[in-house]
Amino acid sequence: MNPFNFSRSSSSSSSSSDERRSSRAIIDQEIDDFLTNIVHPLAPTLISNVTPTPRNRRAKVTDDNEAGHSRPNRGRVEGHRRLFNDYFADQPVYPARLFRRRFRMQRHVFVRIMDNVIASDEWFTQKRDATGQLGLSPLQKCTAAIRMLAYGVAADSLDEYVRISESTTRIALMKFTKGVIKKFGAEYLRRPTPDDLARLLRFGEDRGFPGMVGSIDCMHWEWKNCPTAWKEQFQGRGGVATLVLEAVADRDLWIWHSFFGIPGSCNDLNVLHRSPVFRDVLEGRAPPVQFTVNGNQYDKGYYLTDCIYPNWATFIQSVTCPHTLKDKLFAQHQEGARKDVERAFGVLQSRFAIVRKPSLAWDEEILNDIMLSCIIMHNMIVEDERDTYAHYADTTVFNTNTSNNGDEFEYYHDRIVDINQYMANRDAIEDQHVHHSLKRDLVANIWQKFGGNSN
Incomplete structure (x- = not known):
């Protein structure tokens, strides 16, 4: 009797070892087939895909029909x-x-x-x-x-x-x-010369506004890529960041004054207090402007504005709620003449759509260069095509001398030394009594010039 049955155990162990060896041989054969048929053919492609390409390697110029990621030959x-x-x-x-x-x-x-x-x-x-x-x-x-x-x-x-x-x-x-x-x-982008000023005054007189040198207003340009840290500073009423352009334009749509770069959170009055529009007048560099309205003489030119501007001697607004026929006629002519600057903004944006669409530039200096260059080219186009405008007058009739001896007024750029004269000029610009007196005389002049016209 064999209680442990050694012979049967040895036979079973040998059979199991044979099965394991047979299974291992099959697995090894499958691995060899996988490496031979799949891995080896795909190895070069896999290696090229995972190998980083140097950034400074110059791309080869290829033809348009050649495949690849190289720079195209643009012709x-x-x-x-x-x-x-x-x-x-x-x-x-x-x-x-x-x-x-x-x-x-x-x-x-x-x-x-x-x-x-x-x-x-x-x-x-x-x-x-x-x-x-x-x-x-x-x-x-x-x-x-x-x-x-x-x-x-x-x-x-x-x-x-x-x-x-x-x-x-x-x-x-x-x-x-x-x-x-x-x-x-x-x-x-020059200041008006004496000949330019004489022409502007003649245009204003023909329209019933002696002494008018243009109309002034502001335009906003949306800054889409305004830096986040500045967005609240440049955000205006529309909820978007904008930059403000202040401009003075005449009947021909020539832009005589441009002041750009103020944040859009400022209104027209805030822009005015930072603007150099009256710098020449304050510092005594502007040529003299003398005119007579309704029998009264004045010695400073003025701009037509909307109602947000203050009651200064250099600004003439419309009548907000006209009741009499004289006030209604004055408001009609003032609002019609003041639209010169609005038309200039519209033409500028239609000619150069980049200042109409939201700006994608990041740098404020780039925006300033774009705006100034567009204004310069706009004025060049006006100079080239103004003789084609309807009812355009010959500019040679406006060539006048500013003094009896024929010497023209010259601008100078020296620093002002007389502070008392500077403050006197400022008080004269902001004189409200002169403003109201001039406005009454202009209302009377408009009624006298155009009141008999039923149209």
């Missing part, structure tokens, strides 16, 4: 040739009418701006890139900047036609605006 030479043939050739594809509509100005005005901007900055010179290919032409860079100002489009939307990248478009815009300010700011 800049062909783009320049097509742009030139479309608008700037002797016989362009598109006539002058379409050029005026798409570039917001006549071709000779654009060429004048482009030539001066190119001469002011070497960046606009056409060069070759690192691969030896010819880069963007000055025409393409200036066209991209004008298109952004005129249409307010995104920077990458100009690539298909102008063949310019998004980053280069932004650089072109900033350098173009600075070049316009540098070359044309002194001429088209």
Whole structure:
């Protein structure tokens, strides 16, 4: 008798070992097949996907049909040739009418701006890139900047036609605006000369407002990308951050004074107290303005405003609630003439949509350059096209001398030394008695000039 049954146990253990070895062999064979058929063919692809690419590696220029993530060949030479043939050739594809509509100005005005901007900055010179290919032409860079100002489009939307990248478009815009300010700011952001002032006074007298030199008001430009820390400071009544432009415009829509950059939380009256609009008058640098209304003589010009402005001698508002026929007629003419600055704002925004749409720039200095350059080009367009306005008068009849000997008044920039004269000029500007007296005389003058007209 074998109570432990050793022989049967040994037989069972041997059978189990054989089964384990057989299973292990099958598993090993499956692993070998997996490595041979799947892992080895896919190993190069897996390794290339997980290997980091150096940031400073220069991308190769490839053809448009070549696959990959490399920088495309934009065909800049062909783009320049097509742009030139479309608008700037002797016989362009598109006539002058379409050029005026798409570039917001006549071709000779654009060429004048482009030539001066190119001469002011070497960046606009056409060069070759690192691969030896010819880069963007000055025409393409200036066209991209004008298109952004005129249409307010995104920077990458100009690539298909102008063949310019998004980053280069932004650089072109900033350098173009600075070049316009540098070359044309002194001429088209100037103070009125004696001849300009004589013409403005003549226009005002024809409209029943002797001594009027323009109308003044403010416009807000939304700043979409205003820094969060500044948003409450720049937030106005609309609940969005804005920047304020104060301007003075005449009947021809020429903008004679511009003051930009005040936060939108300020109203027109707050902007006025920070504005340099009366700096020349206060410091004795402004040319004298003398006129007679209803038999009374005055020695300071004035602006037409809305009712938020104070009752100063240099501001004339409308009559809020006119009751008499004289007041109603005066309010009608005052509000009609005051719309000059409103029309100037509307034309400025329609010509350059970038100042109508919310601004996407982060830097306040960039916004200032954009606004000033748009005003300069707006004045250049007005100068070029003002003779086409209806009922436009010949400016040669306004050429007058400011003194008997023919010497013209000259501005000077010396620091004021007589503080007593400065305070006297300030009191004269803010004199409310002169304001009410002038307003009564203007009401009488309007009634005398236009009261007999049934229309």
